[in-house]
Amino acid sequence: MRPIRTPKINVSKAVLGAALVATAFGAHVSADASATTSNTQPQAVQPIKAQTQVKASATQVLAVAKAQVGTSENASGGGTKFQQWYANSQRAAETVQRDGGSREDYLNAAWCSMFVSWVGEQTGARPQVGWDAYTVTHAKWFAANDRWGQEAKPGAVVFFSWSGSKDLSSIDHVGFVVKDNGDGTISTIEGNTGNGKVEERVRPTSQVAGYGYPSYAA
Numbered sequence: 001m002r003p004i005r006t007p008k009i010n011v012s013k014a015v016l017g018a019a020l021v022a023t024a025f026g027a028h029v030s031a032d033a034s035a036t037t038s039n040t041q042p043q044a045v046q047p048i049k050a051q052t053q054v055k056a057s058a059t060q061v062l063a064v065a066k067a068q069v070g071t072s073e074n075a076s077g078g079g080t081k082f083q084q085w086y087a088n089s090q091r092a093a094e095t096v097q098r099d100g101g102s103r104e105d106y107l108n109a110a111w112c113s114m115f116v117s118w119v120g121e122q123t124g125a126r127p128q129v130g131w132d133a134y135t136v137t138h139a140k141w142f143a144a145n146d147r148w149g150q151e152a153k154p155g156a157v158v159f160f161s162w163s164g165s166k167d168l169s170s171i172d173h174v175g176f177v178v179k180d181n182g183d184g185t186i187s188t189i190e191g192n193t194g195n196g197k198v199e200e201r202v203r204p205t206s207q208v209a210g211y212g213y214p215s216y217a218a
Contacts, residue, residue, distance in 0.1 A: 056124050061216070062176060082115045086117060088103070115191025116191070130142065143212075156176070158177045168210070173193070188200070188203055
C-alpha cells in the first residue's frame with residue numbers, strides 16, 4: 001500500500017520525472033556493481049575483465065517471497081525486517097531527501113513496496129526489481145525503463161489500484177505475480193496485506209493498474 005507517514009508525500013516531488021527516476025535507480029546499481037579489490041602488486045598491469053551481471057530467475061525470486069509468507073508486523077504495527085532494512089538503506093536516505101521526514105518514519109510506514117524491494121535485495125535482483133517505499137515511484141521506474149505492461153507473468157511486480165484506474169498515480173499497493181489463473185484473477189504474494197502480513201492472495205485483474213517486468217534470467 002502507499003506509505004502513510006509524516007510528512008505527507010508530495011506526488012509531484014515523488015515522481016521526479018521518468019528520466020530522473022530511472023537515473024536514481026540506475027545510480028545505485030552502478031555503485032553496488034563497481035566495488036572491486038585493488039591489487040597493490042606493481043609487477044604487471046592486468047587486463048580488465050568484463051563484469052557479467054548475474055541475474056536471478058523469476059522462480060528464485062518467488063521462492064524467497066513465498067518463504068516470507070506469515071511474517072507479520074509487531075503488536076504495535078510496523079517494525080518488520082523489511083522496514084528495518086529499508087530504513088537503513090542508501091535508498092532511504094535519498095527518499096528522505098526527496099519526500100522529507102526521517103529514516104525512522106519508514107519503520108511505521110506502509111511496507112508493501114519495501115517488501116518487494118527487500119526480496120529483490122535478498123536474491124541479487126534489485127537491479128531488475130528496483131527499490132522504493134512509494135508504490136507510484138516504483139511503478140514509474142518500470143515504465144521509464146520500458147518494462148511496463150498489462151500481461152500477468154510469473155515473477156512480475158503487480159501494481160494495484162483499488163479504483164480500477166490504469167493511471168500510475170492512482171496506485172495503492174504492490175506485490176509479486178505467482179500465476180495468471182485464467183479466470184480473471186491472479187495469484188500473488190504480497191507484503192502488508194490482510195492484518196499486516198506477507199500473504200498469498202487471489203486478486204481480480206480488474207484491480208490491476210499494470211505490471212512491472214524485471215529482466216530475469218531465463
